[in-house]
Amino acid sequence: MSEQYVLSIFRGDQNGGEEQEYQVPAIPGMVVLDAVHYVQAHDAPDLGVRWNCKAAHCGSCSAEINGMPKLMCKTRLDEYQGQVVHIQPMRTFPIVKDLVADVSWNYEVAKKIATFTPVNAAPFRMQQWDVDRVQEFHHCIECFLCQDVCHVLRDHDAKDQYFGPRFMVKMAEFEMHPVDGADRIPQLKNEGGIGMCNVTKCCTEVCPQHIHITDNAIIPLKERVADRYYDPIRNLIRRLTKKEESSSSTVPSKA
Amino acid sequence: MNIETMETHSFDVLVLGSGGAGLRAAVEAASGGGLSVGLIGKSLLGKAHTVMAEGGAAASIGNVDAPDSWQTHFYDTMKSGHYINNFRTVEVFAKEAPARVLELEQWGAVFDRTPEGLIMQRAFGGHSFRRLAHIGDRTGMELLRTLQYRAISLNIEIFQEVTITRLLMDKDRIAGAFGYYREDGHFVMFKAKALVLATGGWGKVYKVTSNSWESTGDGAAMAYRLGGELQDMEMVQFHPTGMVWPPGVAGLLVTEGVRGEGGILYNSEKERFMLRYDPERQELSTRDVVARSIFREVQEGRGTPHGGAWLDISQKGADFIKQKLPGMYEQLLTLGDIDITKSPFEVAPTCHYTMGGVKAHAETCATNIPGLFAAGEVACGLHGANRLGGNSLADILVFGRRAGIAARDFAGSRKGDVVISEREIEEEAERVLKPFTRPDGENPYTIHQELQEAMSTHVGIVRDQKLLEDGLEKILKLQERAKNMGAQGGRTYNPGWHAVFDVENMLLLSELIIRGALERKESRGGHWRTDYPEELEEMGKWNFVHEISPDGDRIKQVPVPIMPPALQEICSRPVAPGKEPSKNLDQRKGASS
Ligand SMILES: Cc1cc2nc3c(=O)[nH]c(=O)nc-3n(C[C@H](O)[C@H](O)[C@H](O)COP(=O)(O)OP(=O)(O)OC[C@H]3O[C@@H](n4cnc5c(N)ncnc54)[C@H](O)[C@@H]3O)c2cc1C
Ligand code: SF4
Ligand code: SF4
Ligand code: FES
Numbered sequence: 001m002s003e004q005y006v007l008s009i010f011r012g013d014q015n016g017g018e019e020q021e022y023q024v025p026a027i028p029g030m031v032v033l034d035a036v037h038y039v040q041a042h043d044a045p046d047l048g049v050r051w052n053c054k055a056a057h058c059g060s061c062s063a064e065i066n067g068m069p070k071l072m073c074k075t076r077l078d079e080y081q082g083q084v085v086h087i088q089p090m091r092t093f094p095i096v097k098d099l100v101a102d103v104s105w106n107y108e109v110a111k112k113i114a115t116f117t118p119v120n121a122a123p124f125r126m127q128q129w130d131v132d133r134v135q136e137f138h139h140c141i142e143c144f145l146c147q148d149v150c151h152v153l154r155d156h157d158a159k160d161q162y163f164g165p166r167f168m169v170k171m172a173e174f175e176m177h178p179v180d181g182a183d184r185i186p187q188l189k190n191e192g193g194i195g196m197c198n199v200t201k202c203c204t205e206v207c208p209q210h211i212h213i214t215d216n217a218i219i220p221l222k223e224r225v226a227d228r229y230y231d232p233i234r235n236l237i238r239r240l241t242k243k244e245e246s247s248s249s250t251v252p253s254k255a
Numbered sequence: 256m257n258i259e260t261m262e263t264h265s266f267d268v269l270v271l272g273s274g275g276a277g278l279r280a281a282v283e284a285a286s287g288g289g290l291s292v293g294l295i296g297k298s299l300l301g302k303a304h305t306v307m308a309e310g311g312a313a314a315s316i317g318n319v320d321a322p323d324s325w326q327t328h329f330y331d332t333m334k335s336g337h338y339i340n341n342f343r344t345v346e347v348f349a350k351e352a353p354a355r356v357l358e359l360e361q362w363g364a365v366f367d368r369t370p371e372g373l374i375m376q377r378a379f380g381g382h383s384f385r386r387l388a389h390i391g392d393r394t395g396m397e398l399l400r401t402l403q404y405r406a407i408s409l410n411i412e413i414f415q416e417v418t419i420t421r422l423l424m425d426k427d428r429i430a431g432a433f434g435y436y437r438e439d440g441h442f443v444m445f446k447a448k449a450l451v452l453a454t455g456g457w458g459k460v461y462k463v464t465s466n467s468w469e470s471t472g473d474g475a476a477m478a479y480r481l482g483g484e485l486q487d488m489e490m491v492q493f494h495p496t497g498m499v500w501p502p503g504v505a506g507l508l509v510t511e512g513v514r515g516e517g518g519i520l521y522n523s524e525k526e527r528f529m530l531r532y533d534p535e536r537q538e539l540s541t542r543d544v545v546a547r548s549i550f551r552e553v554q555e556g557r558g559t560p561h562g563g564a565w566l567d568i569s570q571k572g573a574d575f576i577k578q579k580l581p582g583m584y585e586q587l588l589t590l591g592d593i594d595i596t597k598s599p600f601e602v603a604p605t606c607h608y609t610m611g612g613v614k615a616h617a618e619t620c621a622t623n624i625p626g627l628f629a630a631g632e633v634a635c636g637l638h639g640a641n642r643l644g645g646n647s648l649a650d651i652l653v654f655g656r657r658a659g660i661a662a663r664d665f666a667g668s669r670k671g672d673v674v675i676s677e678r679e680i681e682e683e684a685e686r687v688l689k690p691f692t693r694p695d696g697e698n699p700y701t702i703h704q705e706l707q708e709a710m711s712t713h714v715g716i717v718r719d720q721k722l723l724e725d726g727l728e729k730i731l732k733l734q735e736r737a738k739n740m741g742a743q744g745g746r747t748y749n750p751g752w753h754a755v756f757d758v759e760n761m762l763l764l765s766e767l768i769i770r771g772a773l774e775r776k777e778s779r780g781g782h783w784r785t786d787y788p789e790e791l792e793e794m795g796k797w798n799f800v801h802e803i804s805p806d807g808d809r810i811k812q813v814p815v816p817i818m819p820p821a822l823q824e825i826c827s828r829p830v831a832p833g834k835e836p837s838k839n840l841d842q843r844k845g846a847s848s
Pocket of ligand 3: 139146206
């Protein structure tokens with residue numbers, strides 16, 4: 001008898017649903033997405049799941065695996081030996097069906113951001129060290145796992161007040177580009193709601209691309225906003241954020 | 256089905272496919288002033304297959320190797336394509352690629368830099384100079400993301416997760432497309448004055464493949480059903496270095512960048528076998544040669560434990576590897592349990608790219624269907640019998656833009672209303688819902704799996720008459736069974752239902768691949784026949800073009816366009832332009848920086 005994994009996958013839609021158990025034969029090196037595909041091919045052809053690349057490049061296969069936001073194609077099943085593997089869709093967004101969440105809100109936010117606005121024409125003269133900092137932000141695969149875990153969006157559903165960590169990263173990318181000339185500071189403060197972030201760092205914890213979302217994107221952007229609007233109290237804010245960092249919680253909570 | 260109440264959109268230019276080619280076309284069409292532009296993808300925006308490209312985009316900018324020029328890029332591309340490419344397509348491509356890459360920089364892409372602060376370029380197989388502009392090993396993502404954010408800042412209506420099942424005609428001209436929203440299965444109809452087909456390739460017909468789920472060849476199959484011409488279908492690229500172990504990740508790509516940055520291939524006897532097959536270019540030979548060499552080593556008993564070759568980059572040191580190939584380092588570590596900074600790893604060929612496709616005009620990307628333009632992997636003309644790594648990302652930029660311009664011009668000058676036949680829509684709607692009437696019908700996943708087995712066995716890296724004939728028989732039988740494919744459940748996000756249409760398209764194109772391979776009785780580029788092992792001069796004069804005619808499918812032999820003397824002169828040189836011995840000194844100077 002070959003080894004089996006037990007998957008408990010959420011099946012349902014806007015009208016509700018529940019987890020169902022499936023048995024999947026173990027293949028060396030298989031990832032959670034392989035197991036979900038096995039279930040599709042053998043037990044439940046209509047099981048809804050998004051994926052494209054199966055190589056952790058496209059950011060389509062985001063889900064909550066045993067409560068942790070992860071990419072299904074990058075999560076090895078042998079991490080869960082002897083456990084039932086519970087797979088749920090991202091819960092911060094409305095559900096479409098099964099493991100598919102409605103992430104359209106993110107695309108609406110993306111449209112609001114002032115795009116890259118170069119001050120001169122390419123070819124640009126930029127040294128590698130000039131761009132190292134922004135290249136980190138370019139690693140983002142738009143999996144929206146950071147959005148999923150951010151308590152401002154998840155627990156407080158403040159989607160109308162905060163763009164969320166993904167778009168702080170995007171704004172940092174444009175803002176810190178050596179040749180960019182646009183001013184996004186007012187937008188960051190107002191519509192973007194950067195003040196809503198209290199630097200819990202949960203987003204950084206789950207980022208499959210290991211982007212230092214808080215340290216390298218959000219905090220420097222907060223400083224820019226503070227410089228512009230609250231220069232006198234800038235130091236105070238810095239001290240506060242430092243404190244919160246050390247008392248951060250890392251695991252997402254969804255009761 | 257009431258067509259009156261069906262969701263309907265009308266555009267001047269409709270772009271089908273939101274990969275690199277489609278996005279670039281839409282951006283161009285929308286920049287022309289005043290035309291309405293729609294863009295459709297069957298995935299979410301920014302997730303298209305292009306996102307997977309790793310190594311880079313080839314353009315003779317000459318930032319690292321100054322003697323590089325469009326002529327050298329032309330020379331390399333024709334040579335690698337074994338001269339069945341359309342020379343004019345290649346010429347346009349080689350001349351325009353540098354401007355297209357710079358344009359990306361202008362729009363926010365941040366390429367790796369040279370010490371002079373310019374775009375860095377790396378070596379790749381078959382390129383005479385270091386030519387691939389890159390961002391670590393995630394160049395496709397950078398390209399796609401840059402175009403994605405460019406597109407949303409323009410006036411383009413974007414449709415995500417909409418699958419088109421049929422292209423529509425108004426008499427002899429294109430009229431639009433019909434499909435459904437994956438999210439809830441409701442139907443949608445698009446009217447268009449001009450349509451750009453940018454739906455990518457069909458690498459998913461093989462079992463071991465580097466391709467994303469989208470690569471099911473929908474666009475090529477739909478165009479063919481309308482009478483569109485498909486060319487060079489037998490030409491499939493197998494990338495030499497896919498992951499082999501563990502089985503869960505078999506086929507996943509190991510970028511050519513690993514060899515470009517100095518990775519070396521060994522067999523089980525620790526022999527650097529590429530020295531035997533291509534002493535001059537070794538690991539950086541073209542993909543057809545390297546893939547075949549690995550295949551031969553394995554066949555002759557010198558393979559690795561899981562039937563591949565060893566690839567080793569560890570001599571470059573951990574810092575270098577982590578900076579130049581961070582994605583590869585992480586991919587092999589998390590998915591393969593291998594630290595490539597310390598040890599070699601197993602690789603074997605994986606299906607990677609489909610060179611064949613919709614025959615497209617060299618300058619306008621026009622197809623034989625008026626109003627239909629094709630760009631990117633779905634189109635055919637640029638790559639010939641073997642694509643050079645890095646040429647595809649440049650391809651989708653150059654010809655995405657050109658298709659956008661041509662579609663804009665066509666739409667602008669098209670007179671009269673676009674008329675769509677109601678009956679045709681009703682028929683299609685009925686056809687698309689049919690699988691639900693057969694809940695116990697054939698399982699599309701099973702058919703897909705059998706199709707992949709058959710293609711990998713019969714028309715993979717090695718081919719011969721018997722293999723191909725047996726393969727064709729299997730495919731034809733599967734086509735029969737596929738008529739009975741069924742779907743369970745409802746219309747809301749139902750992959751089992753969606754798979755039915757993917758599989759239909761793949762079965763059609765698989766048949767054409769085999770028929771083309773039977774027709775080409777020689778070995779050339781990616782097409783290797785053991786019963787005709789030589790490349791034949793006579794065969795090199797022809798492209799094979801498939802089309803539906805009133806008396807069934809047929810294959811036409813169409814002459815390969817003949818180069819004007821000036822280009823012939825370039826191709827006939829003994830060494831690539833810029834590589835002449837007298838210039839070697841300069842070049843080394845440029846390269847040492
Ligand atoms: C792992 C990997 C690495 C690669 N690395 C490189 C590299 O380094 N350099 C290089 O030059 N090339 C590389 N390539 C090749 C290159 O990435 C592709 O050839 C290229 O991206 C194709 O782009 P495209 O725009 O033509 O099509 P795609 O990116 O495949 O886009 C097709 C689009 O069409 C849409 N579509 C398809 N069918 C339908 C339908 N029925 N209805 C609606 N929409 C539909 C899809 O949703 C998608 O948006 C690589 C390929 C792979 C797989
Ligand atoms: S640090 Fe915390 S509050 Fe701020 S964006 Fe990240 S998860 Fe949200
Ligand atoms: S920042 Fe990281 S977690 Fe957030 S969307 Fe991008 S890749 Fe995903
Ligand atoms: S399928 Fe692309 S990230 Fe998982």
